[in-house]
Amino acid sequence: MKIGADLLCDTLLANGIDTCFANPGTSEMHFVAALDRQPAMRCVLGLFEGVVTGAADGYARMAEKPAATLLHLGPGLANGLANLHNARRAGSPMVNVVGDHATYHLELDAPLTSDIESLARPMSHWVGRADSPKMLDSTAEDAIRAACTAPGQIATLILPADASWGAAPAGDPVAITPPQPTAPEAARITQAATALRNGRNTTILISGKALRDAELDTLDRIAQSSGARLMAQQSNGRMMRGAGRIALDRVPYKVDLALATFAETEQVILIGAKAPVGFFAYPGKPGKMLPESCEVIDMADAGSDLPAAIAALADEFGVANSPAPRHASRAKPDMSGGALTPDAIAVALAHHMPDNAIVCDESVTSGRDFFRHTYGAAPHDFLQLTGGAIGVGMPLATGAAVACPDRKVITLQADGSGMYTVQALWTQAREELDVVTIVFANRRYQILHGELKDVGAGTAGRNASRMLDLDNPALDWVSLARGMGVEAASASTVEEFSDLLRAACQRRGPFLIEALI
């Protein structure tokens, strides 16, 4: 007999969702049993739900389709919310299956009962509950449709245990027609094309699928012909960069730098991006990074068909006679020696990263040198922390490696943030994923020392230091990694680091380098 859990599992598979990042509990046991009956579904265990949702995000960014997650009631979902927040900001599609008590058991208020809908809504675009096993195909289809709405959305399907174990109709689900992104709006394309000819100081600000190589080439030709500046949003889900591609900068994180970046800008054309705002508010500083007089032309928002919009802009503006895209040439900056610094790590990466690496960046302050040394590095995808909820780096890498088993994944990981979801290393070992993790071990929440000053709160005294410093005791990342089955080594000089990185890039499987900076 087919049960609701089988129907859900079959509906996911019929729609190409064949990877499930999971940490189940009792209320999900029938769904677990259904997964047992469907070996086509790859199940990947995370030892904490923040790993589960962060991995599903990394998977979606690279596979360009949703993974499923399997989470245990309200608290299991709660543990995964921070990385759902990041995924939501990245525009990643995802279908979360959250188990709940059997419908008739809810009124008893058993210990694990909580209001799952209230928890899910802030980080989900769609929240639904399967009231009956018979509806699990249509409920799952609604979830998948929501998840696949451009640019990608978070769908959370609550699965009561009795909907999971109840009898379901026979028959095989078929794939739904996924929703199409919004077609480019002719008037807005015309407005942008006209603006590009008006001689004003112009920035084309882009994100989402505008950051793929072909679209970047087209946009660079438009930029050259128009004299506009091409720039990426501050945080982006995925960006193609390196040699043979356009060398692109992002809006700086620091408010003063961002304000300076746009001080002369008279108009901004947004393509999949939002008008830049401060990551945080600071006393006496503006929240909007554009001058008040700057005109904002919202050519195509994140839900649009960005490649089509960019092609339409190229047609309308005319790039037939424009120069070839300015591809970055292969370049390896000179390597220094001596004490290890974030700068030297970026240089070593420019030397040793293999072609088509996937770089997952949660290096926070320590990674600010990475961009300028790697415009001419081997071509790579660059995945960022998009929502500011720390603890995404190693989970993101885990999911990206599941999606792309033939590509090397490199994680740039700040130590404080890394501790949030350190359990991801175990999944990398379990799945034998090809991930090199570089931990920037500065032994403090370095960014917060800066922010304490920037908000005008002064320098850290005893209580503040005890909340911002991680040096007593120092974390030993080599031990932590080995504790989870990941080989690891420590480096405190450029030479040691470079040797370790080269070796790690030449072998397969997870490896962690603790970079003592």
Added chain:
Amino acid sequence: MKIGADLLCDTLLANGIDTCFANPGTSEMHFVAALDRQPAMRCVLGLFEGVVTGAADGYARMAEKPAATLLHLGPGLANGLANLHNARRAGSPMVNVVGDHATYHLELDAPLTSDIESLARPMSHWVGRADSPKMLDSTAEDAIRAACTAPGQIATLILPADASWGAAPAGDPVAITPPQPTAPEAARITQAATALRNGRNTTILISGKALRDAELDTLDRIAQSSGARLMAQQSNGRMMRGAGRIALDRVPYKVDLALATFAETEQVILIGAKAPVGFFAYPGKPGKMLPESCEVIDMADAGSDLPAAIAALADEFGVANSPAPRHASRAKPDMSGGALTPDAIAVALAHHMPDNAIVCDESVTSGRDFFRHTYGAAPHDFLQLTGGAIGVGMPLATGAAVACPDRKVITLQADGSGMYTVQALWTQAREELDVVTIVFANRRYQILHGELKDVGAGTAGRNASRMLDLDNPALDWVSLARGMGVEAASASTVEEFSDLLRAACQRRGPFLIEALI
């Protein structure tokens, strides 16, 4: 000039809240600076918010007053929700301070923006937002009043950055009058006393402050005189037990055992407890553990003054001529040798636990032998996982040790659950807390293998095993602990374990024993 953050900090201190478990971010920097100006506030950093809220729970259970927590926006709160869920179920008081963007910055939808209220409500009894720095005393007082409402509640105060940094009135806050628990209701006391004389098969089911030694003595005298059975709820925030105290059993977790426990029960008198229900629903089994014909007398709910209610019952029922309370005598069961088992660990604990130890139990399946071997062990407090959200054990111990620096804390920690909030070990090292952690390393979610069968979903196949087993690779807890600055050793025989436990109980400071069972 005094700012809002100072006013909040002063109001907390004026009300005896002098411990703040924290993981702050940029929006909390002015509150961090205020804490710097108030050295009377002890700030304890957790490297993940689940540690922060779990520690505040453990602190509250032992200190019998709230700690503050400091959390960073929606995602920081989200990371702490699972242990807030447990604290809510334990009846622990807590005041969470959750930073948010400056009020005028919210409309810009900066990357870290989310609906904090929606996230907070399911796990909070009270949620409030400080709209102005001038109101921070009254808003904080409302939060403290809510937290101190019996038996203890979760209050979540959202602190926008501009309320934190804005000018606040001078003057020193004074302590509020905390709300009193509900007085015993005479009619209900009479009803219970009458029922105790009617000769029916009776269970007195208790929780909360009924589980303290003096109240247990009184209740045992009532039980002896009436012939009623005295029993504790399945999960309890804190329970006094060991030699010189009443040997009490709890309602079993397993549904079949719980049903059998109450098969002959004709009436139940609830004192601070709830009528027992299944932790989960199982196909074909009832959700309520009492027979349908069983009468339930709700003598005093969790919000009542339980010691007063118990005293009133003793008066009304009359215990003047009843026998003395049946105190458990000191007893150490015989110690076996050879391979280490959960049973042998319980026996070793009965031998080596020092007087007044605090036992924090998240041993899940492995701890089911603990009770029967330790009725006559050294007197101790027993703290449980109350809400079923795993990952509370080591944080709970951390907070209990902060509250009671002169008592030995012992954590009984299942390995799968332990990985959820493994970062707690670092805080134990940083604060030099006197905690012995025993990890039951069975290398699987053992409980779920049983639940898979119990819900009728069969035995684990390949996909299920990959989600329920932790043996590939095996976690190395000694490395994990050392990676966070905690000394550790591994034991696979009873002799090794007993030696390590004795030594750990005779020294001060954090130590972890990996028990290979």
